[in-house]
Amino acid sequence: MKKLSFSQIFFRIFLWGYAFISLYPLVWMLLYSFKNNEEIFVSNPFGFPKTLRFENYINAWSQYDVPVYFLNSVIVASATVVITIVLAMMFAYATSRMKWRGRNFARTFVALGMFIPVQAVLIPVTRVVQDLGLSGSHWALIVPYTAFNLAFATLVFYGFFVGLPVELEEAACIDGANIFQTFFFVIVPTVKPAIATLGIFTFLNAWNEFILANVLVLDKSLKTLPLGILFFQGQFTTDWGAMGATMVIASLPTVLVYTIFSNQVEKAVTIGGAVKG
Amino acid sequence: MKKYYGNKLAIAVFTLPALSLFSIMVFYPIIQVFYKSFFKWNGLSAGTFIGIDNYLRLFDDKLFYLSNKNGFIFAAVITVFQISVATILALAVSSVKLRGRNVFRIVYFIPVVLSVTVVSQLWLSIYNADTGLLNKFFELIGSSYRQNWLSDRNKAIFAIAVVNAWQWMGYQFALILAGIKSIPTSYYEAAQIDGASPVQAHMKITMPLLAETYKFCLLISVTGGIKAFTEMFIMTSGGPGNSSYTLTYMMYSSAFRSGEFGYGLAAATILVLECLIAILVINRVFKTENTSEGA
CATH class of the missing domain: 1.10.3720.10 (MetI-like)
Known part of the structure; x- marks a missing residue:
């Protein structure tokens, strides 16, 4: 197994880092479409909804x-x-x-x-x-x-x-x-x-x-x-x-x-x- | 065959629909923009010819300079951000040996296919001072760097530009990646044999060969900055105060809010001229660069 060069490591970090920046706001939008106001603003702004509230849709x-x-x-x-x-x-x-x-x-x-x-x-x-x-x-x-x-x-x-x-x-x-x-x-x-x-x-x-x-x-x-x-x-x-x-x-x-x-x-x-x- | 290619009826049937639609909906309006910018016009009556008064007023209007400054800031932020990030990502995707490279490509491009309204609305909730994701994030990591992102006169335009930069980065990424792919791999093999490092190879081979691609990226982001409108319309309504006005916003509010259509059209004329000048200058810069290289 060849050791990864510096540029390979830098590129990998950048790829994953920007993938997060690009995608997380959209995932966040998707997640909050299944939450109620209390969860969005107070108890659980970042993570998965506790119950999937399909009633929003x-x-x-x-x-x-x-x-x-x-x-x-x-x-x-x-x-x-x-x-x-x-x-x-x-x-x-x-x-x-x-x-x-x-x-x-x-x-x-x-x-x-x-x-x-x-x-x-x-x-x-x-x-x-x-x-x-x-x-x-x-x-x-x-x-x-x-x-x-x-x-x-x-x-x-x-x-x-x-x-x-x-x-x-x-x-x-x-x-x-x-x-x-x-x-x-x-x-x-x-x-x-x-x-x-x-x-x-x-x-x-x-x-x-x-x-x-x-x-x-x-x-x-x-x-x-x-x-x-x-x-x-x-x-x-x-x-x-x-x-x-x-x-x-x-x-x-x-x-x-x-x-x-x-x-x-x-x-x-x-x-x-x-x-x- | 001559008769076939010269069939007058066919020519008329084929060209007239597109020609007339284009003339009525695009060409006639752009002529109207120039023509009516010399009128005092409320949008209803015929208006009165006032020569260059609209332009004199425009050049005397502080808001006009603020709008141009904002357009410039907007263009600068998106150009620097998009072109640098897109270049690094395109180089990374094309040179890193990684499974699932296509997934990365799709992830970077997805914001491009969303509606600007959705994106602006989304970032409105991200930037929200009390409940927004960004401030919650600073809270989470225990930092007190909370901001009223969009209600600060000096920061609003930057905050808005970041949204556009984020959404359209993938577009430039796709362009640059396609450009890199069109370069024959034998060039890099030759460079490798000559002992060039990957970084050197990219500086000496990739960048010069991508001049056309970069020209286009620059055209899009610079004219995009000059034309900016939707993000400020949705996120700040040009505010706080007038601090995030752009030329398009100025045109919009003169015409559709204050009923000063002639004045709005003078702003629109300047908008078109600025875009044309940007296109000419960018083309010129890239042209001289190419010829000097050839010499």
């Missing part, structure tokens, strides 16, 4: 509108994913493989979106959403979310389409397929991995989005989970266990998606790096 779910928030988040996030991917794929195909004047301009134009922070355009976007009559429906979030995810998605699909061999379309053309058939049945299947990666990436973005939702959703029945948690803060600061439960419920879908597709999520993050640099 039942209370959160049945008394505090959590199912409404959850459903809204599901609707908004899934619609955003589907529409973003369809629009981005079509646009990227037309700008990467089809021949027309202005295609480079169109591509650069949409790519500009990478440099426009949501924060900066908050005020006019609110106006546009109102003027289009989208307020009061899920579209008030789906439409701007899609628009802001387009730039990145088109860049990624562009990268994939540019590299495809021309023979793909030639073969389909000879077989008598028109361009729409070729696109949907020949081209789209070749970029399935990119669709999966972008789908997950867009889902995480939409599920967690707060800044736009905060100004665009006024109707209580349309609030998504990130807003619901804040609403909770104002109304029921006394019931910490139920609030913890709500936070766990809000986080569960993204954490699950990440642990199942961790490679894909990290790949999405890193192509983000390649594209933006």
Whole structure:
């Protein structure tokens, strides 16, 4: 057995130490979602709950509108994913493989979106959403979310389409397929991995989005989970266990998606790096 | 094939939805930001053109300087923390022979996939002066270092920045780790043969080859600092007083609280410009570094 070098020991300590820093706050949240106020604040702030109080989850779910928030988040996030991917794929195909004047301009134009922070355009976007009559429906979030995810998605699909061999379309053309058939049945299947990666990436973005939702959703029945948690803060600061439960419920879908597709999520993050640099 | 690739109907069907959505929801708004920043506008009427008065007022506003200072502090804290911790962790994960390395990777990345609202709310209870985890911890180890973390004018912005640094460290970690993995192992084998220690190998091989990755990490954390908003919105409402204001917060409260939309948009314009300048400067710095190396 080789003796561990200094750097190996240092690295190990750092790995475990930061793992604790990274995870303990989340474990603490999970634990307090099963405790009552007395345990959280006085008798047992750090450790495992003495009894698992599942009633916190039942209370959160049945008394505090959590199912409404959850459903809204599901609707908004899934619609955003589907529409973003369809629009981005079509646009990227037309700008990467089809021949027309202005295609480079169109591509650069949409790519500009990478440099426009949501924060900066908050005020006019609110106006546009109102003027289009989208307020009061899920579209008030789906439409701007899609628009802001387009730039990145088109860049990624562009990268994939540019590299495809021309023979793909030639073969389909000879077989008598028109361009729409070729696109949907020949081209789209070749970029399935990119669709999966972008789908997950867009889902995480939409599920967690707060800044736009905060100004665009006024109707209580349309609030998504990130807003619901804040609403909770104002109304029921006394019931910490139920609030913890709500936070766990809000986080569960993204954490699950990440642990199942961790490679894909990290790949999405890193192509983000390649594209933006 | 020429006819196929030049199908006008298909081009229209494929591009118009994305083009129009982008134009209406992103491009038109950003033009509006610049244009309306020259107006006195309450958000309802057409507004009156007042030239650069909003900007003059902005440059005369103490809050504007405080917001910029906070953005700078925020950016500095998250940049230093994230890049240094992420680098050490990425080197550790890629060089330590350890079972369960993937578990470490997942643990570091998990905070990234949580909603900023959940994270802010969580840290609000961690920082709570009476019942929070942090003060309880100091109590536990018998220290009297209890703090009102978020209600101290000078400390609040640092406390908030730590939350962001904690949440997004995993993002930079994933980027740097991917960068390290893309370096061929033969480089390190060659270095080893030449008698370089692992630390030397990383300093001479890993770091220079990761210039692009670091550029991107820097872009994210610096612009992230300039744009900071949600954490202060939830944790301190910009307070105590105005002490944790940022440019975005200033824009938000001018427009949605005081109804001064034109003034808010002037702040938004500065926000966009600062982000662009940061991007240009960082790109420039990394470019000159690369060329000087090549020479």
